[in-house]
Amino acid sequence: MGLRERKKLATRRALREAAVRLTLEHGLEKVTVEAISAAADVSPRTFFNYFATKEDALLDDVTSVPDEAVREAFAAGGPTGVFVEDLSALLVASLLGSGDLETRRADMAQRKLLMAREPHLLPGLLGRFHSMELSLASAIAERSGAPDDDPRSQLAAAAAMSAVRQSMKMVPDQSEAGIDELKDRLAESFRTLGEVFAPETDA
Amino acid sequence: MGLRERKKLATRRALREAAVRLTLEHGLEKVTVEAISAAADVSPRTFFNYFATKEDALLDDVTSVPDEAVREAFAAGGPTGVFVEDLSALLVASLLGSGDLETRRADMAQRKLLMAREPHLLPGLLGRFHSMELSLASAIAERSGAPDDDPRSQLAAAAAMSAVRQSMKMVPDQSEAGIDELKDRLAESFRTLGEVFAPETDA
DNA sequence: ATAATTGTTGCATCTCGTGCAAATTTTCTC
DNA sequence: GAGAAAATTTGCACGAGATGCAACAATTAT
Numbered sequence A, B: 001m002g003l004r005e006r007k008k009l010a011t012r013r014a015l016r017e018a019a020v021r022l023t024l025e026h027g028l029e030k031v032t033v034e035a036i037s038a039a040a041d042v043s044p045r046t047f048f049n050y051f052a053t054k055e056d057a058l059l060d061d062v063t064s065v066p067d068e069a070v071r072e073a074f075a076a077g078g079p080t081g082v083f084v085e086d087l088s089a090l091l092v093a094s095l096l097g098s099g100d101l102e103t104r105r106a107d108m109a110q111r112k113l114l115m116a117r118e119p120h121l122l123p124g125l126l127g128r129f130h131s132m133e134l135s136l137a138s139a140i141a142e143r144s145g146a147p148d149d150d151p152r153s154q155l156a157a158a159a160a161m162s163a164v165r166q167s168m169k170m171v172p173d174q175s176e177a178g179i180d181e182l183k184d185r186l187a188e189s190f191r192t193l194g195e196v197f198a199p200e201t202d203a
Numbered sequence C: 001a002t003a004a005t006t007g008t009t010g011c012a013t014c015t016c017g018t019g020c021a022a023a024t025t026t027t028c029t030c
Numbered sequence D: 001g002a003g004a005a006a007a008t009t010t011g012c013a014c015g016a017g018a019t020g021c022a023a024c025a026a027t028t029a030t
Helices: A003-026 A033-039 A044-050 A054-058 A068-075 A083-095 A101-117 A119-143 A151-170 A178-197 B003-026 B033-039 B044-050 B054-058 B068-075 B083-095 B101-117 B119-143 B151-170 B178-197
Strands: none
Touching (some): A003 A033, A003 A044, A003 A101, A033 A044, A068 A083, A068 A119, A083 A119, A083 A151, A083 A178, A101 A119, A119 B119, A151 A178, A178 B151, A178 B178, B003 B033, B003 B101, B033 B044, B033 B054, B068 B083, B068 B119, B083 B119, B083 B151, B083 B178, B101 B119, B119 B151, B151 B178
């Protein structure tokens, strides 16, 4: 990777982190783009070269596309062949994608703080989740051999993202085994969905 | 209802309808608050007495709280006692709540147009759905005797709202039997959820 | 080293959104 | 009904968000 690209990434990260830090400290409405830019050592105009809005900077690190490699495997029917199993593997890999575990967990905790302090950001976050939902639906359809816009797959994807949201709410921030814990919660959520919407269909 | 309240409702409606019409005609970014206010015959300042943002005006008629009476019955375990049955009754009653059928269907079709033309509005719409989801979770918890913040109820509510979104996508705008059609789609969606997440648990 | 490409910055400008006080309209009381 | 009281609308000033454009600076390519 060239110097240019590395610098751009660094600037983007600096802007995002400054935005988050200042917002957690003083509240979003008290934090101006000017202040964020100053903290990241760029001009205010440059801020808008990176982000369309102030909110965009705060939510920039929210994953909204599944992990490419894992998606591939999932679409092909793997890795285990058991739907809910492979689904949670895909979700966990995508949500806690890059970076080391410690960093990812810190990001997740920080996002909870952000949402608690600035509820106005929630719609934006839900919008990101919706993007993920779209890709997910497509992956599920591909795996089951259905057309790309298959309604069942779309619904399954939406419910899966609901399970993700719920699981994220439930796993405590300072949990030791972040990933395994999240995977367990997901499995539990899937089971709950089955129980609630298919109550005892035994013969 | 006094003259004062009636006038306020009329103004609010006029502003919303002007905002929607102008946006569908010219696109949201080309429509200023000044233009909307002029079309509704009030001053620009008055617009902001009714809505905090331009987007708020466009989404003002999106239901974000369940119908009070039906919620009551649902929480008490009625009307039929069958969970998915009563749930879809609550949802349909809440989403197509007040006003005559024709109007409601027109609103729904118009909202689809809005979302198609202005995808930026989607997060806002999802935010409204999320509010509905919260109330719904509370109602489900109440019905099942669980504490108000019961995770299972929250998950069920989220999945139910996913089913609602999916069903709305599927029912055609010019359908004759709007309500019944929607109810059928909901039932089908619930069944799908059961099938996907509880695959053949027979002994 | 020099040219070409890409990113940054300052400036002008438009619009959003809010606080405040004056003017207007509706409602209440006698 | 007339006038006081309450609520709503409006104009004005102002800070900040967001964008287009052209000059400037830094990186990359030749």
